[in-house]
Amino acid sequence: MARKNFGLIFQRENKLNIWLVSREYAGIAEAGGVKNVACSLAESLLHLGHKICVFIPLYGCTDLSHVNNFSEIWRDSVSFDINGTSAKVSFSRGIFNGVQIIFIRHNSFSEKKAVYTYSFDEQKQNPEHRQGEGHIDKDFLNMLFQKAVVCYSKNCLNDEIPDIVHCQDAPAAMIPVFARFMPAVSGFFSKTKFVVTIHNAGPGYHHEFKNIEEAERFSGLPKKILEKGKNGLCIEPFLLASENACITTVSTEYAEEIISGKTDTAGLSEGFKKKGIELIGITNGIDFSKYEPSDKKKSLLPFEFNPLKNDLEGKYKCRDFFLENFASNKSLDSKNFADGTLQFGFLDSTEKKSDFAYIAYHGRVVHQKGIEVMLDSAEKMFESNLPVRFIFAGQGSVELENSLIAFSEKWRGKCVYIKGYNKSIARLAVAAVDFSLHPSYFEPCGLEDFIAQTFGTLPVAHATGGLCKIVDDETGWLYSPNNSEALQTELTSLVNIMRYAGRDIFKGMISYASRYIHEKYSWNKVALIYEELYKKLFAC
Template identity: 25%
Template sequence: MKKILFVTSEAHPFIKTGGLADVSGSLPKALAELGQDIKIIMPYYQAIKTFSKVYVRCSLRIDNRDIKILETHMPGSLIAVWLIDCPEFFQQAGNPYVDELGNPWSNNAERFALLCQIAVEVAMNRAQLDWQADIVHCNDWQTGLVPALLSLEDNRPACIFTIHNLAYQGLFPSSVLTSLNLPGQLWQPEGLEFHSMLSFIKGGLVYADRITTVSPSYAQEIQNAEFGYGLEGLLSHHNERLLGIINGIDVNEWNPETDSYLHKHYNSDTLNQKQDNKTALQNQLSLPINNNIPLIGLISRLVEQKGIDLILDCLPELLTMPVQFVLLGSGDKVYEQQLHHLMDLHPGKMSITIGYNEALAHLIEAGADIFLMPSRFEPCGLNQMYSQRYGTIPIVRKTGGLADTVIDSIPETIANNTATGVVFNAANASALMEAIKRTLILYDMCDIWEDMQKNAMSADFSWQQSAKQYLALYNTILPLKRH
């Protein structure tokens, strides 16, 4: 049994802004099921939801601040969650990274440096918790200072740093160095300095024993200029320490046989009952009830990364076809306005829901026939895996985790019964439109379509697969000599 400290800025179901929270809520549970002693540490935000008793475990003094570490538990498990209670930093209204107006917190460097400092104290058994980590598993830029600070410790734990999205790097002006009180030897071009700025993510990339990212294809892509965001040279230099492990999904939460949000449960042997969810979705969104017309779904942040502009370019032509289109998401206000304008022009063919609604997300995955995910880049992606589990055929661009989890429907894969979706290459509207037309042709080929649905539903996207790979990785680094 290994003692693993899992350091994160968010975890579902406590607080969630994106896929990092899903990973932080699921991977520790899968590792615990494999017999590991894992603890999660994260900030105690004002917006956090707790599901069991919360109590004070210890108090620390860091940089003249009195900090409490609270303990609660992950719902449905015995995993302890340690919450860093610092009201000055974490008790304001807003989400973990931005205020109520959507602006980044002005003291984000100080806030997440504190998370990192306390994680190091806990990992080194200096926090009165009587627990010392064998492995510290850090996630994204908010935790990047942990490997850097641990590098200065004797007899330190082994350290993993996972990149969930390299586009977000935690870059701050060098002037914050004074308030962060970081050891001077870390401030160098081979350390935390990046073009005269402080880079939190470089702390993870330079100092961790192993770097992982959330799909094998993304691990390759970030070593190139298009996806490397200026760090491709560093990642290429350290590529012997870089590994891609595909994220899993919560197969209990996303299960069409038991999903409480569905109108009718179904599996690959009762696919006809999927239609009841399509009818329920059409009814809920005031679309004409029609089982024969293909219903295309999309759940996404409305930002360029997700290819929303490509979809907007395709929609005028797509909506002349016998299809329905439903979208759930929020983001760029210009995209939101364009979508609403198109909905006004095509009543009865299109439904737009701005915001996020968990119940509607599940019903879209079950009720749609086709799911669109034309991301320009996608480190892993989850919705393409949810869709396959629900027998909803994904259309994806060949990038990152989308390329690793969807098998394109070409003559060979249709013939050998492995096709699970439709994949296209170029990040432009004509390539996406061609993929949509190809999918609509397959939709009319009932036997082939049903085979694709069954192939997709039989894929194993469970966290157990990913957790075993992480555990194997932990085993490779534990024998390394710690200085």
């Protein structure tokens, strides 16, 4: 049945009123890959002429330096109950790159120094809040955020009713349920369509409730509603969302892996299959304007170059700059670089740089990313005396961080680990090398392979999920199975090719890879796919 206001939107030239809901957003509050999707999709939809409103918490780590027209008080505050506690939430507003941002304000968010986990400073203040571990009040935070977004509707006029509410990942997945069943907003969202995007269906990323009683306490929803989200004893936000929303994920390959049960989802695959839920895969794009290596202001790199035109001179200047300032014996003496990053190990500055293949890993330091596979492979290559040097950069699990530290100290002169995160240093580490590593056990989409190709660095990845968008032996290399032997074999072959033929042998491939992703994965093109989906939903 067509919606009553179907004609009105087409009088507005087919433009939609879209709410985009995310716990993180690039340039404002950053954590994982969700930030890039939320930001680039919102900006691309705005450029298509749609009305966009983004909802995000106001954290203690929120960067407001580029937010214009910030209003401390925006609309009336709202109150609701969570786990027997009355929560009062207020709203701020600002404009970021033309997009309207609504900030959810509450002390539980403003006291947090990172989006999902505790920071080093928070651990110093309270040893129980260990750096890198998730917030102990995450269930409260998620409910606070989602209920606040839904209750914001009390401030809205009729012409502000959203046509589409697009919820990013599990911390926003229950919004369609609250919009339908919270008495306080009864009727407001009756004509709204909902989309929930799964960014990671792996164990530990569902934000599920351990049982129905816990879900009832935190959500305030009746058991007859919550039972529809049962997965064993747990209550899954994604399964609840599937009753009231279109479910998408961030690559076609990952959608197939979830539905077929080929990736570990801690039972979520079985839940979708039992319900007969369709899962739509839309591969993420990349906003090249934020990484353009021919513009230092955008790339944040010290030298300019252009892989599209086979101009790589600046890339190798970036390599030399990185090796001198962030990976040498000399830089090791200073230890601290910027924003808390630390160097462990070093690369021997007396060696001739052109004699070696340089390989980097940048990303979260967690089990999912295959850190152990990577280190085992690197060790075997060092033991074989291959002309190769490794650069590791990132943060995450303390245990795996310690493994990287120990490895870098063991192989001093041959590898370096930059612990922590600084955007400029992270980008430089990727741009400085010949090959980037992506040994993930599973990967919903992946952005780091895009960034590598944009910077003229060829990715080597386990053939899983969204990493399969790499065209094997054309825009990078895929290997399988994901063990150290398979990865070592692939890398050894590449190192030997470079050793005997020179790195220029990969010049044509570098240019093609960069051109390929520009032509296929620009966010401007991906946004058109979402636009088509929204309009199909709206017309139902």
